[in-house]
Amino acid sequence: MSYFNNITHISYTAYILQLAIRKGLASILILVTRVKRLIRFFIYPKQMEYLKKVQNILNYKEVLGIIDNVNIY
Numbered sequence: 001m002s003y004f005n006n007i008t009h010i011s012y013t014a015y016i017l018q019l020a021i022r023k024g025l026a027s028i029l030i031l032v033t034r035v036k037r038l039i040r041f042f043i044y045p046k047q048m049e050y051l052k053k054v055q056n057i058l059n060y061k062e063v064l065g066i067i068d069n070v071n072i073y
Helices: 013-043 045-057
Strands: none
Touching: 013 045
16 A cells, blocks of 8 residues: 555656745845845944944934844754
């Protein structure tokens, strides 16, 4: 007796699913790349100093910096 008697075969299902996932991830990867570039930019003290200076000029209530070592899991 086989447990797979009631399963219908759908051609290329895994392939089509993989293509859909890759297409969806492409836009996310662009965003991740841009965020990583920004993080690398503001790691340098001079850039961080400039960021704080601009926030003061724009009258931010709270001067913000970057957050490092964030655990995402």
